[in-house]
Amino acid sequence: MADSSVSFLLDKLTWLLQEEVNLQRGVREDVQYIKDELERHKSILMLADSLEDKDPELKVWVKRVRDIAQDMEDAIDEYYLRLVDHQQGKIKSSYHKIVFGIKTMKARRKIASNIQGIKSKVEVISHRRPIIPSSSSQRLSSRLDSQGDALLLEEADLVGIEHPKKQLCDLLFKDESNRAVISIYGMGGLGKTTIAKQVYDDPKVKKRFRIHAWVNLSQSFKMEELLKDLVEQIHILIGKPVPEAVERMKSDKLKELIKDLLQRSRYLIVLDDVWHVNVWDAVKLALPNNDRGSRVMLTTRKKDIALYSCAELGKDFHLEFLPEQEAWSLFCRKTFQGNNNSCPPHLEEVCRNILKLCGGLPLAIVAISGALATKGRSNIEEWQIVCRSFGSEIEGNDKLEDMKKVLSLSFNELPYHLKSCLLYLSVFPEFHAIEHMRLIRLWVAEGFVNGEDGKTLEEVADRYLKELLNRSLLQVVEKTSDGRMKTCRMHDLLREIVNFKSRDQNFATVAKEQDMVWPERVRRLSVINSSHNVLKQNKTIFKLRSLLMFAISDSVNHFSIHELCSSTGVKLLNVLDLQDAPLEDFPLEIINLYLLKHLSLKNTKVKNIPSSIKKLQYLETLDLKHTCVMELPFEIAELKRLRHLLVYRYKIESYAHFHSKNGFKVAAPIGNMQSLQKLCFVDVDQGSGALMVELGRLTQLRKLGIRKMRKEDGAALCSSIEKMINLRSLSITAIEEDEVIDIHDISNPPRYLQQLYLSGRLEKFPQWINSCKNLVRVFLKWSRLEEDPLVYLQGLPNLRHLEFLQVYVGEMLHFNAKGFPSLKVLGLDDLAGLKCMIIEEGAMKGLKKLVMQRCGSFKNVPLGIEHLTKLKTIEFFDMPDELIMALRPNVGADYWRVQNVPTVYSTYWRDDGWDVYSLETFGERESAKRTRELPTLWKV
Structure with a gap:
């Protein structure tokens, strides 16, 4: 990724030239020269990712550019580090300026010397700048733009093709006169082209659509050539020669001609491998809606193209x-063709492990099977080597080259900033589910995210992440109950390819084996399992910008961050992520990492943060979640750039305990930290009046979590909340279970508020909540309201998840028709007085999960529950026997109300554990002795 290295450097060079930096004579001109030359080289670097594998000379030149860019970045950062070191005290007078100038003389001489040396290297690479003919890139693009799925997969390779093929045929034959679009999308190698071709070649399809044409697209296609190809195919089908004038026609005329040719016939047009929305926008104008049941079938790797193309009418x-x-069936059929398609018993375990690495991708299974089919079946060691060294097998096996090409195509097509973001995922361990917000904060700290007007860097990074998902390069592992992505990961095979590119371009180094081959220099280092192999390394140049640790198995006595910091070059670190590391004390070496932007000590046993934390003036994220930190020093308020301050832990298992979470105390003027976007969870019981006012100065807050609130502080908090115009998530917990949360006086609630969590007494329902139309989650606990809270909530148009715990003391809940139009999850817990629930037809029409627990008076089945046609799961925990008996399959009086719900469970607390019973097999125990944690989704 030389182009991204250069782009990051260009930003720093711009800073060096624009800021009033006291450089020595001639240095500014040298910096300008370097900047201008690197700008000239960017056009080549943009093509280099695709070309350097085929051109060894270019690959060497690109490496030199990358090394020079990194050397220059090091020179700037080391100079900047010296400035920061000397600026720890503020420059207040001309005398101080003179002293500062003297102190930094050595630093200015050093950067002058470094820049002169780098300028000489830039002059050399500029004279040797390679020339890339435009035809070269076009030839490469055409090679890469092969329809990989179609070339490498046959119908026999797609096990279970009949069902999706029938679904597609049904859509083609559907009795609709309008032209409809059918978009097939998914990751490269799934067989999109193959299945589309099988449908297209079906004799019944050909018979139904007199005019049918298949158009192969590519990233480098020309619209006029595409349209001419379509004209030619149509003329062949209608038995007429192609007019000579077609060769001279421009796009508009060609579209008019095609539209005229298709106007009077039912047609099927297949657009295979669409990469850009504007391709569909251009082509669709030539495809008339002729009210004859015409169809367009489109294949793409991008979800947004699929949704966009069929938005008007289609699927x-x-x-x-x-x-x-x-x-497994496909794997065995392709691997063991001469053995009745069955796997020998002694190879089954290793074969299933290899198959797991293919991740259900047909192209990968077929390609790996072809490579394994030539191996001897008596020597299991050969097969185990393939399993252990899967990544190197992909790179070194010619039989897997086509598969690699298909999977690499999506990566090569990415813009450089998304390539950097995707390559960064190589630092995470295999099979690691990557937290959504952790990844976003890391991308921002690494400098991968470009600023956009009106958006925070985190919002831009979130868009990057969604774009990678949209391009089928990432997969969602886990979602929150309101539909947001919680964790993600790459497909295993794509991960191997990304890992190879990361190593090849020296983007990041992963240290997990004792005998690994180290590169000459390391900038991003991921340490997995143990830090010992890093400490032994003395031949590699460490000038780290990022150090991340995962699953460190070292004991507290053997793990030494001091030794690690002193033996490796860490002084220029921007990212230090020590999540889960065996730490009990805050490592004081961190205080000298003046350029640090991201510091995570999550899930460590660190107890105290020193006052010297104030030296980390560039810190943007401080993640202390699930540590033992309970108080932050006064000096924390001096971190003016801090955007994410996360300090809390769960201290007992059950969510239903009022004091289930610890926050942190702070006596500092927290209002000075005006860059804060996330602040949770701060204890406000000490100095609460002043602290509530301070919160009102944090107008950039997106997430606020406060604990131990007193009733008398409600008015001040309401005033502050009204100033938080960017707030998305608000969590308030009273100081005790019976303490009233007085937050009624909010006349202008945050318009973007999406999540609301209130734990404590409510004398009346805060009616301003009814005006928060963007709310997607509302969790209320210990409210003890006498009025039905549903009256104020069921009109919220976007509410997806609603949870009540001791919220209502009344006997009946009434869900009105058309109420809760978007609700997916409803949880009702410990509503002791509740006896009746009425669900009118049309209420909660999209509800998928209903959880009821510990409602001792609720003995009758909810009236109208049969109207919830989308319901997938009902869970009852410690509910009265009368209710459960009424729902017994076939014999219960109200079984008919829930007979179409796929899963209905009843759970009871027995002998210090939860016993789970399925009502479908009533009386049979499903699982025994679960944890004491109540099974619901209360954690924020």
Whole structure:
């Protein structure tokens, strides 16, 4: 990624030239020269990712550019570090300026010397700048733009093809006169082109659509050539020669001609491998809606193209990965063709492990099977080597080259900033589910995210992440109950390819094996399992910008961050992520990392943060979640750039305990930290009046969590909340279970508020909540309201998850028709007085999960529950026997109300554990002795 290295450097060079930096004579001109030359080289670097594998000379030149860019960045950062070191005291007078100038003389001489040396290297690479003919890039693009799925997969390779093929045929034959679009999308290698071709070649399809044409697209296609190809195919079908004038026609005329040719016939046009929305926008103008039941079928790797193309009238069809059994069947058929398609027993374990690495991707299974089919079946060691060294097997096996090309195509097509973001995922361990917000904060700290007007860097990074998901380069592992992504990961095979590119371009180094081959220099280092192999390394140049640790198995006595910091070059670190490391004390070496932007000590046993934390003036994220920190020093308020301050831990298992979470105390003027976007969870019981006013100065807050609130502080908090115009998430917990949360006086609530969590007494329902139309989550606990809270909530148009715990003391809850139009999850817990629930037809029409627990008076089945046609799961925990008996399959009086719900569970607390019973097999124990944690989704 030389182009991204250069782009990051250009930003720093711009700073060096624009800021009033006291450089020595001639240095500014040298910096300008370097900047201008690197700008000239960017056009080549943009093509280099695709070309350097085929051009060894270019690859060497690109490496030199990358090294020079990194050397220059080091020179600037080391100079900047010296400035920061000397600026720890403020420059207040001309005398101080003179002293500062003398102190930094050595630093200015050093950077002058470094820049002169770098300028000489830039002059050399500029004279040797390679020339890349435009035809070269076009030839490469055409090679890469092969329809990989179609070339490498046959119908026999797609196990279970009949079902999706029938679904697509049904859509083609659907009795609708309008032109409809069917978009097939998914990751490269799933067989999109193959299945589309099978449908297209079906004799019944050909018979139904007199005019049918298949158009192969590529990233480098020309619109006029595409349209001419379509004209030619149509003329062949209608038996007429192609007019000579077609060769001279421009796009507009060609579209008019095609539209005229298709106007009077039912047609099927397939657009294979669409990469850009504007392709569909251009082509669709030539495809008339002739009210004859015409169809357009489109394949793409991008979800947004699929949804966009069929938005008016059509259907998006997401091709899924093969289930385990179907994947095994395909693997055995392709690997053991001479053995009745069955795997020898002694190879089954290793083969299933290899298959797991294919992740249900048909292209990968077929390609790996072809490579394994030539191996001897008596020597299990050969097969185990393939399993252990899967990544190197992909790179070194010619039989897997085509598969690699198909999977690499999506990466090569990415813009450089998204390439950097995707390559960064190589620092995470295999099979690691990556937290959504952790990844975003890391991208921002690394400098991968470009600023956009009106958006925070985190919002831009979130868009980057969604774009990678949209391009089928990432997969969602876990979602929150309101539909947001919680964790994600790469497909295993794509991960191997990304890992190879990361190593090849020296983007990041992963240290997890004792005998690993180290590169000459390391800038981003991921340490997995143990830090010992890093400490032994003395031949590599460490000038680290990022140090991340995962699953460190070292004991507290053997893990030494001091030794690690002193033996490696860490003084220029921007990112230090020590999550889960065996730490009990805050490492004081961190205080000297003046350029640090991201510091995570999450899940460590650190107890105290020193007052010297104030030296980290560039810190943007301080993640102390699930540590033992309970108080922050006064000096924390001096971190003016801090954007994310996360300090809390859960201290007992059950969410239903009022004091289930610890926050932190702070006596500092927290209002000075005006860059804060996330602040949670701060204890406000000490100095609460002044602290509530201070919160009102934090107008950039997106997430606020406060604990131990007193009733008398309600008015001040309401005033502050009104000033938080960017607030998305608000969590308030009273000082005790019976303490009233007085937050009624909010006349202008945050318009973007999406999540609201209130724990404590409510004398009346805060009616301003009814005006928060963007709310997607509302959790209320210990409110003890006498009025039905549903009256104020069921009109919220976007509410997806609602949880009540001791919220209502009344006997009846009434869900009105058309109420809760978007609700997916409803949880009702410990509503002791509740006896009746009425659900009118049309209420909660999208509800998928209903959880009721510990409602001792609720003995009758909810009236109208049969109207919830989308309901997938009902869970009852410690509910009266009368209710459960009424729902017994076939014999219960109200079984008919829930007979179409796929899963209905009843759970009871027995002998210090939860016993779970399925009502479908009433009386049979499903699982025994679960944890004491109540099974619900209360954690914020």
